[in-house]
Amino acid sequence: MSRSEEDVLDAIERRRRRPHVKLMDKQITLSHGAGGRSSHTLVEVLFAREFANPQLDALEDAATLEPAGPAGPRLVFSTDSSVVKPLVFPGGDIGELAVNGTVNDLAMMGARPLWLSAAFILEEGLATAHLTELVQSMAAAARSAGVAITTGDTKVVERGKADGLYITTAGIGVLERDAELSAGAVRAGDRVIMSGTIGDHGMAIMLARGELELEADLRSDTAPVHELTAALLDATDAVRWLRDPTRGGVATVLSELALITELSVVLDEGALPIRDEVNGACEILGIDPLYVANEGKLVAVVGPEGEAAALAALRAHPLGQDAAVIGEVGTEPPGMVLLETAFGGSRVVDMLAGDPLPRIC
Numbered sequence: 627m628s629r630s631e632e633d634v635l636d637a638i639e640r641r642r643r644r645p646h647v648k649l650m651d652k653q654i655t656l657s658h659g660a661g662g663r664s665s666h667t668l669v670e671v672l673f674a675r676e677f678a679n680p681q682l683d684a685l686e687d688a689a690t691l692e693p694a695g696p697a698g699p700r701l702v703f704s705t706d707s708s709v710v711k712p713l714v715f716p717g718g719d720i721g722e723l724a725v726n727g728t729v730n731d732l733a734m735m736g737a738r739p740l741w742l743s744a745a746f747i748l749e750e751g752l753a754t755a756h757l758t759e760l761v762q763s764m765a766a767a768a769r770s771a772g773v774a775i776t777t778g779d780t781k782v783v784e785r786g787k788a789d790g791l792y793i794t795t796a797g798i799g800v801l802e803r804d805a806e807l808s809a810g811a812v813r814a815g816d817r818v819i820m821s822g823t824i825g826d827h828g829m830a831i832m833l834a835r836g837e838l839e840l841e842a843d844l845r846s847d848t849a850p851v852h853e854l855t856a857a858l859l860d861a862t863d864a865v866r867w868l869r870d871p872t873r874g875g876v877a878t879v880l881s882e883l884a885l886i887t888e889l890s891v892v893l894d895e896g897a898l899p900i901r902d903e904v905n906g907a908c909e910i911l912g913i914d915p916l917y918v919a920n921e922g923k924l925v926a927v928v929g930p931e932g933e934a935a936a937l938a939a940l941r942a943h944p945l946g947q948d949a950a951v952i953g954e955v956g957t958e959p960p961g962m963v964l965l966e967t968a969f970g971g972s973r974v975v976d977m978l979a980g981d982p983l984p985r986i987c
Contacts, residue, residue, distance in 0.1 A: 656985075659709075661873025662917075662978025666882065684808065685886075687731040687869065690801070702737035704728055705796040711985040713760065713790055715834040717827075717845030718921075720793055721764030723987060726850050726921060727872070728797040729771045733852035734868040734924065736807050736859060737799030739771060744778040744795050749788035760791065771850040773797070789985075799852075805859055809886040811866040817933045818891060818953040819926045821854060821946045822847070824876055825904045825918030831986045833907065840910065842903040849922030854945045858924075861939030864932025869925050872987055874978040877916035879925055880953075880963050881977040891963045893953035893975065916965075917978045919986055927955060 649671040657664040674682055681689035688704035708724040718726075725742065732739040744764070748757070768775050826847040833844055851870065859865055869879045880891045893916075900915050908915045922945060928936045933951065940946030963975040 657979075659873075660978055660984065661875075661919075662878050663976075664979075665873070666977060686735060686808070688735045688737070688797075688799075690735060700801040702732050702735045702799045702801060703796070704731040704735075704799075705794065706731060707792065707794040708987060709789070709792050709985055710831065710987055711789055712831075712834055713756075715846055716830050718848040719760055719763050720791060721760040721762075722767040723846075723848050723921060724793040724795045725764055725767040725771060725773070725775075726848050727987065728795040729773060729850040729852055730870045730921075730924075732797050732799035733850075733855040734807070734870055735799070735801070736803055736805050736855070736868070737801050737852075738856070739773045739797055739799040739850075739852055742768065742773050742775045742795050742797045744775050744793060746778070746780045747788050747792040747794075748780065748782045749790050750782060750785040752790050757791065764793075767850070771852065803859055805863060805865065807865065807868050809867055809883055812883065812887050812889065812927050812955055813866070813929070814889060814955055814957045816866055816927045816929055816955040817936075817951050818880070818893070818955065819928055819933075819936055819940070820876065820899060820950055820952045821851070821924045821926070821940050822920075822922075822948040823899045823901050823904070824871075824920065824923075825900060825908065825915040826923075827872075827921040828875070828918035828983050828986050829904045829907045832911070832983060840907055842907055844901075844903050844907070847920055847922035849945055851922060851924050851945060854940065854943045855924060857939045857943050857946075858926060858936055862928065862932035862935040864929035865926055865936065866929060867927040870920070871923060871925050872919045872921060875915070875917040875919055876925060876952075877914065877963065877975045878978045881975065883927070884963050885961050887955075888960045890956040890959055890961070891953055892956055892972075893963065893965045895965055895967045897950055897952045899948045899950050899952075911982070913982050916975060918983065921987060 658668050688702045691701045706727045710720050713720045729739045830844045830846040871879045884891050940949035964972045965975050966972050
């Protein structure tokens with residue numbers, strides 16, 4: 627058994643040793659789809675427990691599938707659903723978002739995305755001209771990412787039952803490198819790197835809904851990050867773990883990492899790359915930018931020996947020009963994320979609770 631396989635098994639065993647949790651909620655709420663604590667509990671207590679198998683037990687964004695024969699490539703398989711409201715927003719739309727979301731999940735496992743499926747839930751009354759524009763955008767995004775949409779399905783539901791359109795995509799990619807990216811590979815002393823500014827997508831969606839009397843030039847950062855990921859992995863073999871901080875934001879994905887590894891993550895508030903417009907909108911809404919989603923960024927945990935090479939590779943790519951080291955992995959307090967503030971103090975950064983930004987992806 628390889629060192630990387632042992633790391634994965636160790637992480638799974640640590641998760642299984644955690645106290646048995648029950649799903650106490652009597653009904654599903656929007657918070658169960660926000661990517662935070664409620665989502666985490668729903669997935670672990672219900673889906674992961676009932677569907678248990680070695681691929682799912684790792685609880686990554688995608689599953690690594692072993693080759694059918696000794697000469698076959700290893701594949702990565704992922705699926706995602708898009709229920710964003712509104713369907714079109716500054717910087718993108720639901721079609722482009724559906725492609726990029728699955729492409730990025732595959733990329734976070736180190737895979738080169740190749741094929742997608744697409745299933746459409748259409749609402750009665752949706753204008754065919756509008757649907758055509760969204761499908762054309764989706765096709766353009768697939769071409770840009772170098773993937774083919776090879777199969778799909780279409781269903782129609784009654785008027786008022788689907789907010790126009792929901793899209794589910796599944797994707798397959800191929801692993802072309804020996805690197806094994808997993809939470810089990812993370813060690814104390816590793817650096818936490820963010821590939822760009824935080825919270826752009828979530829705030830762009832909120833402003834696009836027109837429910838807030840705010841004016842800001844914010845656009846979603848939705849983009850395929852597989853080429854950015856490839857550049858990073860080519861630059862150094864010290865990359866331990868990757869994740870795209872979508873629902874629940876940077877805070878939630880790092881909280882999950884700390885919980886799985888039983889290590890700590892200490893963030894530097896002064897190092898966080900956040901646009902002034904995002905900060906301002908979050909202050910008005912009373913939301914921490916660390917919980918706001920991105921759709922074209924990645925969080926990487928990299929060994930200290932690879933920090934310089936990783937930053938150089940990310941900053942050389944158009945999608946990574948604002949890359950920054952935002953924290954470090956430690957041992958204390960185990961299973962927690964801390965933010966060292968600009969005032970010299972620190973505070974706990976937990977998983978997202980509730981759903982302050984529903985329907986953003």
